Amino acid sequence: MVFNLLLYISLAIFTFGLIYKISTWFSRSIGISSKEIPTSQRVSAAVKGIASVIFSAKIVTLIKVFFLDVLLQHRIIKEDFLRWLMHMLIYSGFMLLLLMHALDEIVTAKLFSEYYSTINPYFFLRDLFGLMVIVGVGIAIYRRFILKVPRLRTNAMDHYAIIILAVILVSGVVLEGAKITSYSEYQGMVEDYADLEEESEIEALESYWVQNLDVVSPNVKGPFDEEVLEMGQDLHDASCVDCHSPNQWAFNGYMAAKILKPISLALDGVGGSTILYYLHFLACFIGLAYLPFSKMFHIFSTPVSLLANAIMDKETSDPANIATRQVMELDACMHCGTCSLRCSAAAAFDALGNEYILPAEKMTFLKTLASGKALSQKQLQAIQEGVYLCTNCDRCTVVCPAGINLRDLWFNVREGLVQRGIPEPLVLSPFSFYRGLNRENISTEDYAGPLADANRAVAGKFEQVMDQSTPISFKGREIVELNQLPSAGTFSYCFGCQTCTTVCPVVNEYENPLETLGLLPHQIMNCLGLGLVEMASGPKMLWDCVTCYQCQEHCPQTVQVTDLLFLLKNLAVKNAEKIADQLSVDTEDV
Amino acid sequence: MMKFALFLGCNIPARVEQYDTSARAVLKQVGVQLVDIREFNCCGYPMRNADQKAFLISSAVNLGLAEKENLDIIVLCKCCFGSLKEAEHILKEEGELQEEVNRLLAQRGLKYTGKTQIKHFLSVLYHDVGLDTLKSNISRQYKDCKIAPHYGCHALRPSKITRFDDPVAPTIFDKLVEVTGAKSVDWTRKLECCGAPVLGVNDDLSMNLTRKKLEDAKKVSADYLCSACPYCHLQFDVVQKMIISQNGNDPLASVLYPQLLGLSMGLDEKILGIHMNQLNISNLSSFLESGEENAE
Numbered sequence: 001m002v003f004n005l006l007l008y009i010s011l012a013i014f015t016f017g018l019i020y021k022i023s024t025w026f027s028r029s030i031g032i033s034s035k036e037i038p039t040s041q042r043v044s045a046a047v048k049g050i051a052s053v054i055f056s057a058k059i060v061t062l063i064k065v066f067f068l069d070v071l072l073q074h075r076i077i078k079e080d081f082l083r084w085l086m087h088m089l090i091y092s093g094f095m096l097l098l099l100m101h102a103l104d105e106i107v108t109a110k111l112f113s114e115y116y117s118t119i120n121p122y123f124f125l126r127d128l129f130g131l132m133v134i135v136g137v138g139i140a141i142y143r144r145f146i147l148k149v150p151r152l153r154t155n156a157m158d159h160y161a162i163i164i165l166a167v168i169l170v171s172g173v174v175l176e177g178a179k180i181t182s183y184s185e186y187q188g189m190v191e192d193y194a195d196l197e198e199e200s201e202i203e204a205l206e207s208y209w210v211q212n213l214d215v216v217s218p219n220v221k222g223p224f225d226e227e228v229l230e231m232g233q234d235l236h237d238a239s240c241v242d243c244h245s246p247n248q249w250a251f252n253g254y255m256a257a258k259i260l261k262p263i264s265l266a267l268d269g270v271g272g273s274t275i276l277y278y279l280h281f282l283a284c285f286i287g288l289a290y291l292p293f294s295k296m297f298h299i300f301s302t303p304v305s306l307l308a309n310a311i312m313d314k315e316t317s318d319p320a321n322i323a324t325r326q327v328m329e330l331d332a333c334m335h336c337g338t339c340s341l342r343c344s345a346a347a348a349f350d351a352l353g354n355e356y357i358l359p360a361e362k363m364t365f366l367k368t369l370a371s372g373k374a375l376s377q378k379q380l381q382a383i384q385e386g387v388y389l390c391t392n393c394d395r396c397t398v399v400c401p402a403g404i405n406l407r408d409l410w411f412n413v414r415e416g417l418v419q420r421g422i423p424e425p426l427v428l429s430p431f432s433f434y435r436g437l438n439r440e441n442i443s444t445e446d447y448a449g450p451l452a453d454a455n456r457a458v459a460g461k462f463e464q465v466m467d468q469s470t471p472i473s474f475k476g477r478e479i480v481e482l483n484q485l486p487s488a489g490t491f492s493y494c495f496g497c498q499t500c501t502t503v504c505p506v507v508n509e510y511e512n513p514l515e516t517l518g519l520l521p522h523q524i525m526n527c528l529g530l531g532l533v534e535m536a537s538g539p540k541m542l543w544d545c546v547t548c549y550q551c552q553e554h555c556p557q558t559v560q561v562t563d564l565l566f567l568l569k570n571l572a573v574k575n576a577e578k579i580a581d582q583l584s585v586d587t588e589d590v
Numbered sequence: 591m592m593k594f595a596l597f598l599g600c601n602i603p604a605r606v607e608q609y610d611t612s613a614r615a616v617l618k619q620v621g622v623q624l625v626d627i628r629e630f631n632c633c634g635y636p637m638r639n640a641d642q643k644a645f646l647i648s649s650a651v652n653l654g655l656a657e658k659e660n661l662d663i664i665v666l667c668k669c670c671f672g673s674l675k676e677a678e679h680i681l682k683e684e685g686e687l688q689e690e691v692n693r694l695l696a697q698r699g700l701k702y703t704g705k706t707q708i709k710h711f712l713s714v715l716y717h718d719v720g721l722d723t724l725k726s727n728i729s730r731q732y733k734d735c736k737i738a739p740h741y742g743c744h745a746l747r748p749s750k751i752t753r754f755d756d757p758v759a760p761t762i763f764d765k766l767v768e769v770t771g772a773k774s775v776d777w778t779r780k781l782e783c784c785g786a787p788v789l790g791v792n793d794d795l796s797m798n799l800t801r802k803k804l805e806d807a808k809k810v811s812a813d814y815l816c817s818a819c820p821y822c823h824l825q826f827d828v829v830q831k832m833i834i835s836q837n838g839n840d841p842l843a844s845v846l847y848p849q850l851l852g853l854s855m856g857l858d859e860k861i862l863g864i865h866m867n868q869l870n871i872s873n874l875s876s877f878l879e880s881g882e883e884n885a886e
Binding site (some may be wrong): 150342343344345346347348350351352389391392393394395407425426427428429430431432433434435436437439440451505506509543544546547548549550552553560562563566567569570573 | 599600601603604605628631632634635636637638639640641642643644646647648651669694697698743744746747748749757782783785786787788789790791792793795796798799821824828829832
C-alpha cells in the first residue's frame with residue numbers, strides 16, 4: 001500500500017518534472033539567438049524539423065550516432081578509457097538492474113516464465129549488475145576525490161548523483177545480506193514452501209540452513225549432528241533447492257551476510273530487513289522523482305543533444321530549432337569537465353582565478369542564467385569575462401562527450417552578455433578577432449555597443465586629466481606593475497625624438513591622429529617619464545595599437561614602447577575593474 | 591632526422607586547417623618529424639592586453655611541456671611565435687612574476703629552464719632544412735608568377751627577442767618564395783601590419799590597414815600575396831572577402847607558404863587545402879612549368 005502510494009507519487013513527480021524540463025527547452029532563451037522567437041514557433045519548428053529528418057537520409061546518421069555515441073559512448077572512450085569504463089559500468093549495470101530487478105514483474109517475469117529472484121541465473125545476475133554499478137561509482141569517487149583529474153570540479157549536483165547511486169546500491173546489498181541471515185525471512189519461506197509438521201523435521205531443515213545458508217537462528221546453533229544435517233539436506237532438496245540457489249551466487253549479499261551475522265538476531269528483532277527494504281525503495285523513489293531536476297536528467301538530454309547535433313548546422317537549420325537546441329544543451333551537460341581539461345585558454349584561470357574561464361563551470365552558470373534568476377552585477381561581470389576569455393579554438397566542441405556545439409553556444413551567450421551594457425575590457429583585445437570575423441551575424445548597432453562601453457571604461461578619467469584648465473598632478477611613479485618586466489623603466493631613456501610616432505602605422509592612418517588617438521606614442525612615453533601614469537593609461541592609442549612593434553624596433557634609445565603600451569593596457573583594465581567593483585558595491589548598498 | 595613539437599595554436603585547427611595539413615605535408619616531404627603535444631594551450635597572445643601574468647603562464651605551460659619532451663618547438667602562427675619568444679625572454683629574468691609563474695608550472699609538474707628552442711616554420715625551412723634540400727624536392731617550378739610575401743610583424747619584431755631575420759631588410763621569406771621559381775616582388779608595405787590584431791576592436795582601422803596593403807601589392811602587379819601566419823591569412827582571405835563585399839574591388843588572393851611550396855613539390859592539392867581558402871587560388875597551379883619528371 002505504502003509502497004504503491006510512494007511509487008505513484010514519485011512517478012507522478014518524475015513525469016511532471018520530465019514534461020516541465022522539456023517545456024523549458026522551448027520557453028527559455030539564452031543569448032541573442034532566441035530573442036525574438038516565440039515558444040509556439042519553436043515548438044512547431046521542432047515538430048517540422050523532427051518529421052523532416054525521419055523521412056530523409058539523415059535517419060541513417062541518427063541510427064549510426066545512436067549506436068556509436070549513445071549506446072557505446074564512443075566519444076567518451078576516445079577521451080579517457082577509465083571514464084568510459086566507469087560510465088559503462090554504471091549505465092549498463094543500472095539499466096540491467098532496472099529491467100531485470102526493479103521491474104521484474106513487468107519485464108523479466110513476462111520474458112522468462114521460470115523467473116524467480118532467488119534462483120540462478122537471476123540470483124547471480126542481480127549481484128553482478130549491482131557490482132558493476134558499485135565498481136562504477138567507486139571509479140567516479142576515485143576520479144573525483146583521489147586521482148583528482150585536472151580541472152574536474154565537483155559541485156552539489158555531482159555529489160548528489162554519487163550519493164543517491166551509492167545509497168541505492170549499498171542499501172540493496174545490505175538488505176540482501178540481512179535477508180540471508182534473517183530468521184524471520186527464513187520462517188516465512190518455510191511457511192510458504194515447505195510443508196513441515198514434525199518437530200524433528202523443522203529442526204533438521206533449520207539446522208541445515210544455519211549450517212549451509214547462513215541463517216542465524218535463535219533456536220539452533222552448530223555444531224550439528226551429521227544425521228540431523230542429512231535429514232535437513234533431504235528436506236532442503238525436496239522443498240527449497242528448486243527455488244533457492246546457494247547464497248554464494250549472490251556474492252554481494254553473501255559477503256554482507258557474513259559481516260552481519262554477529263548482529264543478525266538483534267537486527268531481525270527490530271525488523272531490520274523491513275527498514276532496509278524501505279530505505280532501498282525510498283532511495284529509488286527519491287532518485288526517480290528528483291531525476292528530471294538532477295544531473296541524472298542527462299540520461300535523456302544527452303542522447304537528444306548527440307542526435308540533434310549530428311544532423312543540425314548553423315547554415316541550414318531553422319534558427320528557432322537552434323535556439324531550442326541551445327537551451328536543451330544546458331541540460332545535456334553532465335559537468336564531466338572534458339571541455340575544461342582541453343580548453344586552450346584555461347591556463348588563464350591560474351592567473352585570474354575566475355572559475356568561469358573553465359567551460360564546464362560556464363555551463364553550470366548558464367543554467368542559472370537561463371532559468372531567469374536575478375544575478376548581481378559582480379556575477380555578471382565574472383561570467384562575462386569568463387565567456388569572453390575564449391580563443392574560439394573549438395576544442396571543447398570537438399571533445400564534448402554530449403556532442404554539445406559549444407562554439408555556437410559561446411558565441412550566442414557572449415553576445416547576449418556584452419550587449420547588456422556592462423563594459424568588458426577584453427572586447428578590446430585579440431579575443432575579439434572571432435567576433436570581427438562574424439560581424440555579419442550581429443546587427444551594426446549591437447556590434448558597436450560593447451566596443452563603445454569598453455572604450456569608455458578603459459579610458460578612466462582620461463578626459464578629466466587632459467583638461468588643460470586644471471594643473472597637471474604628478475603622481476604614480478611607483479606603479480608596481482610597471483616594475484615587473486624587463487621593459488620597466490626604459491621610458492626614462494626617451495629623449496623625445498618622436499621616432500615611435502613617426503613610424504607608427506596607426507598614427508599614419510589618421511589625418512588628425514591626436515584627436516582620434518588621445519595621445520601619440522611619444523607623448524605617452526613623455527607622460528611616463530613625468531610620472532603621469534593616469535594620463536598615460538587613458539588614451540585610445542593604447543587600444544588601437546596593432547602591436548606591430550615598429551616603434552620599439554626603431555627607438556634609438558631602446559625604449560620598449562610596445563611592451564610599455566601593453567603594461568599600460570593592463571593597468572587600464574585593472575582600473576576599469578576597480579571602478580566597476582566600486583560601482584557594483586554602491587548599487588548593492590542602495 | 592629533425593624532430594619538433596608542432597605548435598598549432600588556436601586559429602589553425604578551428605579556421606585555417608589547410609595551414610596545418612599543408613605544413614605537415616611539406617615538412618614530411620623534407621624529412622622533418624613532428625610530434626603533437628595534446629596539452630599545448632593558448633600561447634597567451636590575446637591575453638597580453640588584459641593581464642601579463644595570464645599571458646605568461648599560458649605561454650610558459652607550452653614551453654614547459656616541450657621541455658619535458660625534450661623537444662624544440664616549431665610554430666606556424668607568427669603571433670604565437672612572437673608570444674612564445676616574448677615569454678622565453680621574460681622568463682630569463684628573475685623577479686616576483688617569474689617566481690610565481692615557475693610555481694604555477696611546478697604545480698603542473700612542469701619546469702622551464704630555457705632549453706627548448708622556439709622556431710617559426712619559415713625559419714626551420716630556411717635554416718634547418720635549407721634551400722638546397724627544398725630545391726631538390728621541387729618537381730615543378732613556377733614561371734612568371736609574382737608573389738608578394740608578407741613577413742608578419744610578430745616574427746620580425748622586436749628583433750632582439752624574435753631573432754627571425756633582419757628587421758629592416760629581411761630576406762628569408764623572399765628566398766623561400768624564389769626557391770619555388772616564383773618571383774618575390776618588392777612592395778613598400780611588405781613589413782607592415784596586416785590589420786588582424788585590431789579586428790573586432792576597431793574594424794575600420796583594421797580593414798584600412800589591410801586595404802592599403804592590398805592596393806600596394808596590386809601596384810607592383812603581384813599575382814598573389816603569400817603569408818605564413820593564420821591571423822594574416824584570415825585577414826587577407828576572409829576579411830578581404832568582407833572588404834570586397836563592401837567596395838567591390840577585385841580580389842588579390844593570398845596563399846599560405848606551404849601551399850605555394852607544396853604545389854611545386856607536386857603534393858596533392860587536397861592535402862594542401864587549395865580549395866579551402868575563401869578566395870580562389872586554384873589558378874596558382876597554372877603558373878607551374880610542365881616539369882620533365884612528371885609531365886602531364
